Amino acid sequence: MTPTILLIEDEASARFGFVRYFTQEGYRVQEAEDLAAARKALALDRFDAVVLDINLPDGSGINFIDIIKASDPLLPIIVITGSGDIPLAVQAIQKGAENFLTKPVDTAALAAFLTKTLETSRLRRHLAARQRLAPPDPFCWGSSTAMSAVRQLAAAAASSDCPVLISGETGTGKGMLARWIHRQSQRSKEELVEVNCSALRGELLARELFGNIRGAYTSADQDRKGLLDIAHQGTLFLDEIGDMELALQAQFLKVLEEKTYRRLGDVKLQTSNFRLLCATNYQISQLVHAGRFRQDLLYRINLMEIRLPSLVDRLVDLPELVSFLLQKQGYPHGPLDQQALQLLQEYHWSGNIRELNNVLERAMIVAQGRELQPMHFSCIRQQGSPAPPPCSSATLEQLEQQQIRIALDQEQGDVTRAAKRLGISRATLYRRLAAQSKQTDS
Numbered sequence: 001m002t003p004t005i006l007l008i009e010d011e012a013s014a015r016f017g018f019v020r021y022f023t024q025e026g027y028r029v030q031e032a033e034d035l036a037a038a039r040k041a042l043a044l045d046r047f048d049a050v051v052l053d054i055n056l057p058d059g060s061g062i063n064f065i066d067i068i069k070a071s072d073p074l075l076p077i078i079v080i081t082g083s084g085d086i087p088l089a090v091q092a093i094q095k096g097a098e099n100f101l102t103k104p105v106d107t108a109a110l111a112a113f114l115t116k117t118l119e120t121s122r123l124r125r126h127l128a129a130r131q132r133l134a135p136p137d138p139f140c141w142g143s144s145t146a147m148s149a150v151r152q153l154a155a156a157a158a159s160s161d162c163p164v165l166i167s168g169e170t171g172t173g174k175g176m177l178a179r180w181i182h183r184q185s186q187r188s189k190e191e192l193v194e195v196n197c198s199a200l201r202g203e204l205l206a207r208e209l210f211g212n213i214r215g216a217y218t219s220a221d222q223d224r225k226g227l228l229d230i231a232h233q234g235t236l237f238l239d240e241i242g243d244m245e246l247a248l249q250a251q252f253l254k255v256l257e258e259k260t261y262r263r264l265g266d267v268k269l270q271t272s273n274f275r276l277l278c279a280t281n282y283q284i285s286q287l288v289h290a291g292r293f294r295q296d297l298l299y300r301i302n303l304m305e306i307r308l309p310s311l312v313d314r315l316v317d318l319p320e321l322v323s324f325l326l327q328k329q330g331y332p333h334g335p336l337d338q339q340a341l342q343l344l345q346e347y348h349w350s351g352n353i354r355e356l357n358n359v360l361e362r363a364m365i366v367a368q369g370r371e372l373q374p375m376h377f378s379c380i381r382q383q384g385s386p387a388p389p390p391c392s393s394a395t396l397e398q399l400e401q402q403q404i405r406i407a408l409d410q411e412q413g414d415v416t417r418a419a420k421r422l423g424i425s426r427a428t429l430y431r432r433l434a435a436q437s438k439q440t441d442s
């Protein structure tokens, strides 16, 4: 792709010389004759480097470095100063400029600077993209038949560039799978832009996606790029797409069909080359029947559909998932003993892997580094009741007391049966009860 340079220089003759030379050298140059024009250009376009004159009619280029860095911290800046302005040049470098040249500028020297600067910047961007992705959220596949099919589809999705719709109940790992597909795809070095369509309603979501120009709505005091722009060359992940409102669905369909869009309030067409991943908790076909989702948009987004199974439909994966999640948390004990595992196998897991993770976290807190036993999972003993949040303000002793009390209540005070329910021996339960009554007495 042709590198694009933003040239901020007030002297028309100097600009003319730059543009002629750098266009011949294979660059695209956008000119700004003052800071106001530069500000506008930065809001609307992507650049690979900025060449910045220090003395401009509407302010100092030195202060403008902060604005450039705020818009894109990795955008390299080459500063042009007058011959006696070395202190200013030093100041510019301290503010984050890459390099400086003094006037009159030798275009060949600037070209050499630019080549070097663009190469370093490219490497820096790759490194930053890699760091953002590292450490990747590890994905546990399991060995169930259902997940083998998912794995094959996911691999196919990663090696293609077509839109993918990931569906499944809450907590089945849709978000994690979308990130996995992006990481394995040819776009992995570029941005993965995630948008939750249920968190932003109507106009707000449209503003985020498309961006806007100044004055497009009451509080739009400046031009703003949209997420479609940021996702250019990368992946756009629309989570909970079933919650997108119909009006926006129509606009978004147009983006997918025409590959172009307009920022709110703008007449200029923008293009963005993004790969689309979507996720949903709903059966979108039912939303189509109910008139809440456009059939034509569904055709566009589900060229490939991956349905993640609910945890109860892949219980053979439970031991592997448990070991995986315990290991991820760095818990010293695992795998679980048979009784505890059986308890987990019998639970209905409406919150799927997220709920399993929460239950394990809670058990780890209660067990305090000891081996996890059925007594540490009292929160899932009553089928149908949702698991409490992993952290509560109660102390560990209080949580233990509470579980023992629940077990005794459930077994009408029968210590033998309560001990069995808790997965500990009668003697241990008596010891714990004795310790508790001592604490209460003191």
Ligand SMILES: Nc1ncnc2c1ncn2[C@@H]1O[C@H](COP(=O)(O)OP(=O)(O)OP(=O)(O)O)[C@@H](O)[C@H]1O
Pocket: 138, 139, 140, 141, 168, 169, 170, 171, 172, 173, 174, 175, 176, 177, 281, 353, 354, 355, 357
């Ligand atoms: N395959 C997996 N391997 C490891 N952990 C997983 C896996 N799937 C889900 N998890 C765990 O479950 C949590 C929830 O996963 P995720 O957010 O991807 O679910 P989701 O399907 O997007 O849920 P929701 O519909 O509520 O947004 C993750 O943070 C992770 O702890």
Ligand SMILES: [Mg+2]
Pocket: 174, 175, 239, 279
């Ligand atoms: Mg999700």
